[in-house]
Amino acid sequence: MAARQMAVLAAALCALPALVSALSVQGRAGAAQAQTPPDAQERFEELSSGGWDNSSLSGPGSRPELCKPYPALADFFLRWIGNHRDEVQSMVEVSAGHWPTGWQRFVEWPDIDYTGVDLLDDVVAADKKYLAEHGKGGLRSMAFQQGDMLLDASLPRADLLFTKDTLIHFPNKYIQQFLNNTVLQCPPKYKYVMFVHDSRPRDQANNDINRFGEFHGLQLKNPPFNLKVSTRFKWTASLDGKTRVVQVLRPEKYCGDTPPTVDLDALEAHERERERRRKVRARKAHEAELNAEMPASATDEAEETAKASEPY
Numbered sequence: 001m002a003a004r005q006m007a008v009l010a011a012a013l014c015a016l017p018a019l020v021s022a023l024s025v026q027g028r029a030g031a032a033q034a035q036t037p038p039d040a041q042e043r044f045e046e047l048s049s050g051g052w053d054n055s056s057l058s059g060p061g062s063r064p065e066l067c068k069p070y071p072a073l074a075d076f077f078l079r080w081i082g083n084h085r086d087e088v089q090s091m092v093e094v095s096a097g098h099w100p101t102g103w104q105r106f107v108e109w110p111d112i113d114y115t116g117v118d119l120l121d122d123v124v125a126a127d128k129k130y131l132a133e134h135g136k137g138g139l140r141s142m143a144f145q146q147g148d149m150l151l152d153a154s155l156p157r158a159d160l161l162f163t164k165d166t167l168i169h170f171p172n173k174y175i176q177q178f179l180n181n182t183v184l185q186c187p188p189k190y191k192y193v194m195f196v197h198d199s200r201p202r203d204q205a206n207n208d209i210n211r212f213g214e215f216h217g218l219q220l221k222n223p224p225f226n227l228k229v230s231t232r233f234k235w236t237a238s239l240d241g242k243t244r245v246v247q248v249l250r251p252e253k254y255c256g257d258t259p260p261t262v263d264l265d266a267l268e269a270h271e272r273e274r275e276r277r278r279k280v281r282a283r284k285a286h287e288a289e290l291n292a293e294m295p296a297s298a299t300d301e302a303e304e305t306a307k308a309s310e311p312y
């Protein structure tokens with residue numbers, strides 16, 4: 001081979017580090033599972049070199065301003081971890097994205113073990129450099145590694161799997177593949193899976209996209225996914241006025257004899273309504289007592305009992 005051709009080949013290989021590393025990952029993990037297609041890897045490379053947003057290399061969804069009004073998402077996350085401290089000691093974030101320009105810098109991280117996984121070697125290298133320069137903050141440990149969301153063997157285990165603004169760039173078929181192979185694995189690989197992404201009213205139908213890197217908002221509760229997630233948090237960013245949700249899934253519920261059928265959001269809304277009615281009754285009773293009149297009406301009680309026995 002002529003020297004000139006060698007140089008061209010070398011240049012071509014250097015331009016595609018993610019593709020090359022992805023092939024080696026597939027070699028290690030076996031070819032049983034399809035991985036992110038090479039053209040999609042290239043697309044993500046282009047986009048994360050500023051094609052999405054040159055001030056937030058992992059895309060506009062990672063811009064710290066989108067977590068405003070502060071301390072919305074970061075605050076919710078800390079509260080959630082606090083409430084699940086007994087069960088959640090470690091987390092894996094896929095894709096971790098570009099920390100040096102991302103939202104994560106502004107989170108007051110709890111003392112758990114964190115592993116950030118990203119498809120792109122350049123991003124992993126930048127994150128490792130960030131760690132070397134800034135330290136692990138409040139985290140007990142912090143590590144970054146290359147991995148592919150569509151190659152389960154490349155994703156480490158943890159108590160919590162966290163994925164923010166990633167599935168919005170995957171066609172539905174590949175979202176389902178990630179759900180099947182990683183999220184809904186039995187016995188469960190993760191105790192909890194937390195999804196964070198755009199979910200505007202027009203996104204509720206999960207309209208598909210044609211290519212990796214395009215954008216669609218999602219509602220994982222709805223077809224074709226039908227996941228029994230619980231919506232723990234919802235916020236509208238002041239920067240772009242878009243609504244985003246945090247939905248949590250307990251994969252172990254899918255490992256029983258029958259998959260779960262309860263709509264957790266509906267159940268919770270029902271419980272909130274019961275609690276509201278209980279408070280109204282208590283207030284009425286109190287007022288009645290003060291006015292030395294009849295106590296709270298029996299109709300409320302009857303209605304309440306009827307509601308409570310509705311199947312969820």
Ligand SMILES: *[C@@H]1O[C@H](CO)[C@@H](O)[C@H](O)[C@H]1NC(C)=O
Nearest residue numbers: 049050051052053054055056
């Ligand atoms: C980002 O893109 C904008 C508009 O395309 C450009 O004006 C700006 O100089 C770019 N910033 C960087 C840091 O590349």
Ligand SMILES: *[C@@H]1O[C@H](CO)[C@@H](O)[C@H](O)[C@H]1NC(C)=O
Nearest residue numbers: 173174175176177178180181
């Ligand atoms: C996911 O699993 C379901 C149920 O087993 C199956 O019907 C579907 O074809 C799978 N989809 C993908 C993309 O793996």
